[in-house]
Amino acid sequence: MTIRSLTLLSLGVGIASVLALLVGLRSIGGVLALVQLCGLVGAPLALILNRQLRSRSVVAVLSVALSIGMSALAAQSLIWFDLATRPALVATATAYGLVLALLLAERDAAEGTGRARELDA
């Protein structure tokens, strides 16, 4: 599993969930939202940290924690503006995760030195 494939998976599940919620397939949308908001949104970032964490189980838990943390922030920002509808929540959390994954993965790839920097510390 690569960061790129996880990012694409998150995008796909996010879109599918939003569409399902919009057309009224609430059960399917809800299950997809569960996977997305509680596991996938933060997965790319967790995988970037795999180099230093060096533990699959910790990366998996961190993926859940980051996903829930990011989704909570998305929910909070929408609640501030009275816009916390189901599709908007999934779309915003997905967007947060994607933007961060793209920015950090790009930087990680450009430097290619995450491990070296860590050892320099």
Added chain:
Amino acid sequence: MTSTIERPAEATTEAVSRSPQITQSPMLGIGVALGALGLLLAIVAARTTDFADVDGYGLISAFPQTYWFGVAAATVASALLLWSAPRSPRFVGAAVPALWIGVLHTAPQLAHAWARFSIVYIHLGFIDVIDDTATGDILIDARFAWPGFFGLFVPVLADLDPQVLDWLMRLWPTGITIATAVLVGALARRSYPNRPLIGSVSALVFIVLSWTGQDYFSPQSLGFLLYLAIVIVIESGPLRPQGSWSSVAPILSRFATAGGDRAEARQPASFVALLILGFGAIASHPLAPFFICAGLAMLGFYGRTVAWRLLVILGFSYLLWVYVAAQPWWGPRLEELTGQFGSFFSNFESSTEERTALSSPEHLVVAQVRTWVGLATFLSTLFLGSLMAADRFRALRPTLPLAPLAGIPVLAAALQSYGGEIIIRVLLFTLPMASILVARMLLAVPRSVMPLMVPVFMAALTPAFIVARFGNESFEMTTEADYQAVQVLYEEMQPGTMLIADNSFLPWGTQNRHTHDHLYSRAEISEAWLADLQAKAIERGNDDILVVFTPSQSAFLEHVESAPPDSLDRVGEWMATQPGVRVVAQGGGAWVLGVDVPDEVDPDADASGIVSAVGS
């Protein structure tokens, strides 16, 4: 086993050692089989538990013997698996904690008719409010000042089938326990990189000491997970030679220098992750950010510069959040809240003695077991911290400042009583690091004894765990009668209906929190009390009153308030004879009663004792 509630007339409702090589493989296989059997027995026992047997001691009185056979099988299985650990360290390291999570944390959750603990249902109601209004209202409940946790579950849970939702709520504590145990194990491995099995044994100690019950579907459970995730990300750097910071703080260094100082992770991705985890906590819970900031300060003292940077950002954001987002709630209560500031002993008392002032003898035993287990955890942390500070025992020092991290949460007790729950929250955040220290001592025994000693430790603590963790089940469980009474209440409710319960131990609040206030009033066999209810309804402009009494509410009164058994059943019987009162549904110790609202208020009526759940 279950009780039902019926409407009168037409209405009805409806869970290392190297032994001789010749025995290693069979031991692993037998261990796995025995472990599976133990888990199965525990689950079967839980599902066949008779609620009628749950008394003031909680589940321990009601569990059939099968559960204890399951515990015995899990104990023997753990010994066999640990004996096989040198051959399959990864499998054993995961399997033994998983087995005990299943036996101690999952199985008891399956013993109830519906998911346990009334607050879970209130939290589901907050999700319903956000789903209906696309926002949250702090004047409905103070917890809407931190709505991130509830908001994120709107697309997931709002439309779920009640049965599926029920199973998700039952399994949430297991999920949280697995996730936090994984992080505790990882922190243990980083604290003692050269000790085999330290991760698994630390996770085991954490599992059996984790009786605080804060793992239910709640922002607190998430805040705790985020706290541990923050520590693990900070502590993911490599070890570096000792001396950089420890020469600056020689006293502090006595608690954490074995093998060198740990450099914190410095990747940009790490810092972004830390910010997300920290802000996720700030948006979701009022107390978790305090513990996170306290932990960051302690890590900062131990040379983790990233902890200082993060502390400044999160600390400032946390204060700003409280000042702005929660102002509508704390504004009118400022004097009351600040009055508790610095009152350590008073806050401690409100978490201990005051909570048991009127307890039944059984509930007092449960409270005492909790106190002793908690006290033993605090004292063993203090003892082990002091021990490792001595030069003679420097080999026990971890690379993480475990004892200081375990001790710093105590500061929270000086802030406020947190509704009498501050000590339990302090203990929650103390447990992970304390568990690692205790595990290190367990691993100090000879290797030939360890595979036996650890399972015996688990088995010996299991009864205390069951009493401390599930000792309040008489009122924290959700019986069929509890659940059905609330369903009838919501079916009968009309716009303008005032909802009344005696206390909060019922599964209500799941819907219409924003349209119908859910109020509490201590029920009495008294016409004056009925008049008070009517006065409150007139004052609020309600044209009807629905009162709900359930067995769990009665059990709370019996075991915490020294009321006679089934006291609300008697109030219900009396109310049914009063003019202007109609029985909507009754059965199994539960009552749903309608009370007419007259046009004029009784001049002697006093509605001030009828309080809303707002701000709870």
